Amino acid sequence: MEKLKKEVTIVLLAIMMTMVFFANAQAKAGCNHKHTGRTWIIAEKANCNHTGRKKQLCVRCRKVLLEKVITRTKHKWKLTRKRRTRYDCMKCGGVKLKNEYGGWSYYFP
Ligand SMILES: [Zn+2]
Ligand SMILES: [Zn+2]
Numbered sequence: 001m002e003k004l005k006k007e008v009t010i011v012l013l014a015i016m017m018t019m020v021f022f023a024n025a026q027a028k029a030g031c032n033h034k035h036t037g038r039t040w041i042i043a044e045k046a047n048c049n050h051t052g053r054k055k056q057l058c059v060r061c062r063k064v065l066l067e068k069v070i071t072r073t074k075h076k077w078k079l080t081r082k083r084r085t086r087y088d089c090m091k092c093g094g095v096k097l098k099n100e101y102g103g104w105s106y107y108f109p
Helices: 002-029
Strands: 038-044 052-058 064-070 077-079 086-089 095-098 104-107
Antiparallel strands (some): 038 052, 086 095
16 A cells, blocks of 8 residues: 555656646747737837837737837937037937037037
């Protein structure tokens, strides 16, 4: 009787380990259903100084299916010096200065 109990325990343990193994394998392989529902989330917001990132997830398992760069937004330049020699960005605090060659030099915080 004692021996039988031991065998049952071993069999149960084996079944449990197999189940854990398969659960892990499935998690690693990702979902095996069809990704019919997709949703975009913003991983990193873009502003006029940085590009952002967005991810497309499966709504069922939250697996990342696609990742895209969000293009930078435009600076919002405001003239802050007379004779059009300095502009400040109202959004990121960047500065645009007219240089000695007649072009623009940019400074960002
Ligand atoms: Zn999925
Ligand atoms: Zn800016």
